[in-house]
Amino acid sequence: MSYLFPTYARWNVTVKEAKGSWITDVNDTNYLDFVSGIAVCNLGHANEDVLNAVKEQLDKYWHVSNMFQQPIQEEVAQLLVENSDGEAVFFCNSGAEANEAAIKLARKHTGKTKIVTFQKSFHGRTFATMSATGQEKIHQGFGPLLETFMYLPYNEVDGLDELDDDVAAIMLEVVQGEGGVIPAEAAFIKKVAETCERIGALLIIDEVQTGIGRTGKPFAYQHYGISPDIITSAKGLGNGLPIGAMIGKAPLIETFQAGTHGSTFGGNPIAMASAKAxxxxxxxxxxxxxxxxxxxxxxxxxxxxxxNHSLVTAIRGKGLLIGIECKEETSTIINQLRDNKLLTISAGPNVIRLIPPLTVSNEEIDEAVSIIANTFASINSTIAQ
Incomplete structure (x- = not known):
């Protein structure tokens, strides 16, 4: 019997410890981890620099509320601002909360309510971010959603010309993670930015999965030569400690004054210590x-x-966010990879998503690729029989 709601399809792996790119279960079986907590442990498990920073902060204080000045918040915010197009940061606890803050800020700042997102997007599971998500399976069973979200086809420019000045913001991922590891095309991103300029809408880039070095730049939007009004971040920001951040440009600061938004645990000093490291x-x-x-x-x-495998239709992605698209559903393949001691996850029904720690070695990459090759070879043998 479990005392937990069964909201996760849990694997038959019980973790005992984890270090670097590896997870060890209670049976002392070692797994090469190409999930990284779903793009969270970018510096690998139990990173020494993060561990030492957290221990040092634990010896000082754990929580005092945001009524107090906390210099470590300013230090982390400065690092985010200096490596992005933003000028101010709001700290929270997760990617969904960061996106929730972005939606509230966009609506309050513009005085408009319509927000455009894209089909197959994923922005979170709070009511606003679930409404922003362009996937029917995320919506099912929860009744009427917030009515002010509009979904356009991703990587298609035609629908953008039809938008007018009643739009508060356009919100998107420059690589759709949950939607299939689909990088945005440069012409599409350029058109989105131009559309925001034309209709007076804010440009929100959801970097919850793609940010913090995952694609080889501080933030993935920096591959495209654009300057978003709002950037959201979480996952890799704390290397496993719960933290989210919304980064905004200077004109937005006056809209988020005292009392307009908040988070009890946002900017928690333990999470800040991890993020700084x-x-x-x-x-x-x-x-x-x-x-x-x-x-x-x-x-x-x-x-x-x-x-050239008969099941593989594409290998794509940016940085160390890679998708292997297959001609059929990949759940069985992912289970076989796990049986062969490589941990991966899906991105939609037919894409295997590889998200190793950014600290992964070439030797570990070789081992992962060998497991993938052997697994696909065994699939060929099964088909032949």
């Missing part, structure tokens, strides 16, 4: 260059061993 390491130019090199290495190896 994470950002100090990941935002270094050499670190980001290594992420790009590892990405190119991983994609080239995957292309070499399964690029």
């Amino acid at each position: 994470v950002l100090s390491k990941i935002f270094a130019e050499q670190f980001l260059s290594e992420v790009v090199e590892k990405s190119e290495y991983l994609v080239s190896k995957l292309t070499e061993v399964i690029g």
Whole structure:
């Protein structure tokens, strides 16, 4: 019997400990982790720098509320601002909360209520962010959603010309993670930015999964030469501690004054200590260059061993967020990979998503690719029989 609501389809793996790119279960079986807590543990499990920073903060204080000045919040906010197009930061506890804050800010600042998002997007599971999500399966069973969201086809520019000045914001991921690891096309992103300018809407970029070095830049939007009004972040920001952040441009500051929004645990000093250690390491130019090199290495190896496999239709992504699209549902393949001691997850029904720690070594990449190759080879053998 479990005392938990069964809201997760849990694997038959019970974690005992984790370090770097590896998870060890209670049977002392080691798994190579290409999930990273779903793009959370970007510096790997139990990173020493993060651990030491958190221990140091634990010895000082854990929580005092946001009524107090807390210099560590300013330090983390400065790192985010200096590595983005924003000028101010609101801290919260998760990606959904960061997106919720972005939606509230956009509506309050513009005085408009309509927000445009895209089909197959994922922005969270609070009522507003669930409404923003362009996936019917996320909506089912919850009754009427917020009515002011409109979903357009992703990577298509035609519908953007029909938008007018009743739109408060356009909100999107530049790589749709849950929607299938689908990178945005440059022409599409350019058109979105131009549309926001034309109709006086804010541009919100959801970087919950793609931010904090995941694609080889501090934030994935920086591949596209745009300047968003609002950027949201979470997941990799705390390397496992709960934290979210909404980063906004200077003209938005006057809209979020005292009493307009808040979070009891947002900016918690323990999470801030973790985030400071994470950002100090990941935002270094050499670190980001290594992420790009590892990405190119991983994609080239995957292309070499399964690029021509009869089940594989595409290998795509940015940085160390890679999707292997297959001709059929991938749940069985993901289970086989797990049986073979490689942890992966899906991105939609027919895409295998690879999200290793950004600290993954080439040797670990080689091992993962070998497991993938052997697993796909065994699938071929099964088909042949």
